[in-house]
Amino acid sequence: MSELTVQVQSLHIYPVKSCGGVDVREGLLIETGFELDRAWMVVDGNGDFLTQRELPRMALIRTKLRSDDLVLRAPGMLALHLNLDTVESATTATVWGDRVKAYDMGALCARWFSDFLGREVRLVRFDPEQRRLSDRRWTGDVEAENAFQDGFPLLVVSAASLAEVNRRLAANGEPTVTMERFRPGIVLDGLDAHGEDSLGDIVFEAEGGPVRLRLVKPCARCSIPDVDPATGATGHAVGDVLASYRADPRRDGAVTFGMNAVVVEGIERALRVGVQGRADVRFD
Numbered sequence: 001m002s003e004l005t006v007q008v009q010s011l012h013i014y015p016v017k018s019c020g021g022v023d024v025r026e027g028l029l030i031e032t033g034f035e036l037d038r039a040w041m042v043v044d045g046n047g048d049f050l051t052q053r054e055l056p057r058m059a060l061i062r063t064k065l066r067s068d069d070l071v072l073r074a075p076g077m078l079a080l081h082l083n084l085d086t087v088e089s090a091t092t093a094t095v096w097g098d099r100v101k102a103y104d105m106g107a108l109c110a111r112w113f114s115d116f117l118g119r120e121v122r123l124v125r126f127d128p129e130q131r132r133l134s135d136r137r138w139t140g141d142v143e144a145e146n147a148f149q150d151g152f153p154l155l156v157v158s159a160a161s162l163a164e165v166n167r168r169l170a171a172n173g174e175p176t177v178t179m180e181r182f183r184p185g186i187v188l189d190g191l192d193a194h195g196e197d198s199l200g201d202i203v204f205e206a207e208g209g210p211v212r213l214r215l216v217k218p219c220a221r222c223s224i225p226d227v228d229p230a231t232g233a234t235g236h237a238v239g240d241v242l243a244s245y246r247a248d249p250r251r252d253g254a255v256t257f258g259m260n261a262v263v264v265e266g267i268e269r270a271l272r273v274g275v276q277g278r279a280d281v282r283f284d
Helices: 056-060 107-117 159-171 237-245
Strands: 002-013 022-026 026-030 040-043 062-065 069-073 082-084 089-096 098-104 124-125 154-158 188-189 197-206 210-222 254-265 271-272 276-281
Touching: 002 026, 022 062, 022 107, 026 069, 056 107, 062 188, 069 159, 082 107, 107 124, 154 159, 154 210, 159 254, 197 271, 237 254
Parallel strands: 154 188
Antiparallel strands: 002 022, 002 188, 002 276, 026 271, 040 124, 062 069, 069 082, 089 098, 098 124, 154 254, 197 210, 197 276, 210 254
């Protein structure tokens, strides 16, 4: 095993699952990843989660975090303000087969999302008392908690991986895309294309002590990278490019991009843009 130096190029938080993200200069790590990441989720009448897979217009909902509230904006809609300290009735919701405790955010939120998305939906917030753990087959002895993330608290991608996708898109005569389509929490510099696939632990120095992340599982990709975040239009060019060279034997041939990660050390510490880290390179 060898070691290399990486640097945090950018950090991203997605307050509402499958809606627009927020670029941040620093992110506070809590048990479920970055604070307020995937803290809210859109659900149908049965409490089942909805994403851009079914409703690509969700990509058009933009989010902004302020000190006391979350502001949501969408084309043709007045801004919706959610107080960060306010929830309404207790409920439950289902995300990837996990039925979890949550809080309904009320009729006004439900109406706003329903009007924009064109179907009856509601908005819920994750109950912080709920423990929803990542699959221990991948995390080993680490009990990694999640809010409404798909299955792991963090997604790590290298900037070089996006550059390689864009190189291949351009070679096919297709427009290049931004990292927004892949929805990472952490983007790293200092790696070759898809170099994140070979990393184990990354240790960053933070105020109060180290932050240790462990990259545990390649992220299998669905249709969301083919949703244009600027228009909500769907296509297939990105998926086609990934399928041409990213079949991953570790995921039984699934097409992967980026690595899911868990927090081994550093809860209640902040990770900042520009900080360097020491990464273990595994030669699988």
